[in-house]
Each structure stands twice: as C-alpha cells, then as structure tokens.
Amino acid sequence: MPPSSTPKPRTARSRKEILDAAFELAMAHGYAKLTMEGVAARARVGKQTIYRWWPSKAALALDVLNDRIGAATDFPDTGDITADLTTQITAVATLFNSPMAGIFRGVIADAQSDLRVAEAVAATFLGPRAEACARRLDIAVAQGQIRADIPTADMVELLYGPLYYRVLLRDLPLTGEHALDVLRSVLGGLAT
C-alpha cells in the first residue's frame, strides 16, 4: 500500500491538466490576461480545485515554469567548469528568448508587491537553481579551477545578475552571445 503522501493518480492528472491549461493560455494571450477562471474553464475543473493548490495566478504560473523548464537548465559536471557553465548559460539564454520569458517577467512583476510570491520564487525557483550552481562551483573551487576567496554563493549572483538585468530592466536583448560574454568576463575575474 503506498504511503498516504503519494498523490492519487487522479489528483496528479488534474494538477498536470491545470498546469498545461495555464501554460497554453499564457502562450496564447500573455501572462497579463491569464485568469484563474480561464484556467479552470480550460482544464475543466472548479476554480476551488486550483485555489486548493495555488493561492494566486503568480504561484500557479511559477509552477508552470518549473514544470516546463524541468531539467533543461540543470548544471552538468564534465569536470570542466568553463564548458559546463557555457552549456548551462546557453540553455538559460535560450529560455529567456522563448515565450517562457513572458511568464517569468509576469511572475517577477507580481513578486514585487506580493511577498508570498516573492518567497515562492526564492524557495522553488531561484533558490534551488542558485544552490545547484554554487555546488557545481564548489567542485570547481576544490579542483583549483576558480578562485577560493569569493563565496560561491556570491559568484552565482555575479554570473546571473547581469543576465536578469537585461531580462527585467533594460531595453537590450539577452542574446546567447551576450550571455557568454558575461560568462567569459566573470570567469576571467575568477580565474586562479
């Protein structure tokens, strides 16, 4: 008998249907026009079913991002930190040049005035990714590939801050080429 915390198959199916409906609606009409009512209608569930799992549209959209991104931006470990960050940051730039960027921008916008959204972004999206990056950097430090005198958590912000800056703040595109320029500059400064 499975433990009681295992979701029932029907529950898991509903959850996935809601995430898919939200993704499709956001792609078709943009994040701004996404509503819980619209998602409920498309997924053929009651609005209360959605609110049982997600307190807000932004919380739902954040899980859409996590569901769709999956392992696409995970950190490889081939033993070469430059090669591995090149792979990972290229994947990040590709995502930010896809329609997913619109969902991300919408969620971050809502996070500015909704503390629960900001906390969910930190806890489920940016936090785990930042920690995974820091762990990969820790290995590179231990192997003598990068400097040991800057905390790897700070290195994460040095690497990704300039990318988010372009996505959220400026009227400049985050191209894959620019993302790799940033990587080269930061890694140049972190070289042993």
Added chain:
Amino acid sequence: MPPSSTPKPRTARSRKEILDAAFELAMAHGYAKLTMEGVAARARVGKQTIYRWWPSKAALALDVLNDRIGAATDFPDTGDITADLTTQITAVATLFNSPMAGIFRGVIADAQSDLRVAEAVAATFLGPRAEACARRLDIAVAQGQIRADIPTADMVELLYGPLYYRVLLRDLPLTGEHALDVLRSVLGGLAT
C-alpha cells in the same frame, strides 16, 4: 523675454506639486495603492492635468524617483576609480534600503507588462545612469586603472546586475556591505 520652451512658473509649480503628492502618497500607503485620482486630489489639480504629462501611474512614479534621487547617485571623479565606485555604490545601496525601493520595485513591475514604461525606465532612469557610469569607467580605462578588453557598457552590467538581482529577485537584503563585496569582486576581475 524667455524662450517659449521655458515652462511657465505656474506649470513648473504644478508639476512639482504633483510629484510631491505622488511621493507622499507612495510613502504613506505604498506603490500598489497609489492612484492618479489620489494624486490629483492631494495636489489639488484635475486628473487631466496629470495625464497631460504622464500617461500612467508608473510613468509618474518614475519621475518621482528621478526628482527625489537627483544627483545622489552621480559618479564622482577624484581620479581613483575604486574610491569613486565605492562612493557611488554605497549611495545606490542606501537608496535601495530606503522607502524609495518600494517605488522602484513598483515601476519595474509595471514595466514587465507595459512597453512604454519599460522604454521610459531605459530612457530616463537606467540608460542615463549606465552611460554616466560607462563614461567614468572610460576615464579609468584611459588611465590604465582597469582592463581595456571588456566594453565599459558591459562592465556596468557586471557591476549593477548583481545589485538589482537582490532588489528584484531574491529574498536576500542588498546591504551596503554586500554591494561593496560585489564591487570588490568585479573590480578584482577588471584589474589591469
């Protein structure tokens, strides 16, 4: 006789009264609760007067930021790039730890879904500041204080991206101490 483009004293006074009213209301109740109606009532002008100058609440709030920040984050030139960036980034961190941060976050949130706001942020807020920083860095490059092989426009994003990352994305405070850690790390990488 003054040229016709000089604002009439009454116009300039109304403009300033509107900016002050918007600032006071945003401080008292937060950006989310700021409305054009509320600003009009407090400044004792018609709503149409406000819309004549600012197409949206975010556009008005952006000018409130520019009006209040004034020269506080300008770039000094004492001849020492490390000292000058330390002064400037300390001022930026101070601002981001003041209630002004709430207005900034609100404007950036609206910029995610309103292209005109995003363009105004780039044109009147971030763009001029980024250009002023690049000009100061150009002098430091010419004086051999920092590397010449990275475009100074990119250096600006390396320096400020990690700071905005904390303000907009993570549940971590942007302390003055952290801002100076970022500065030290980036300048370490840019050293000649």
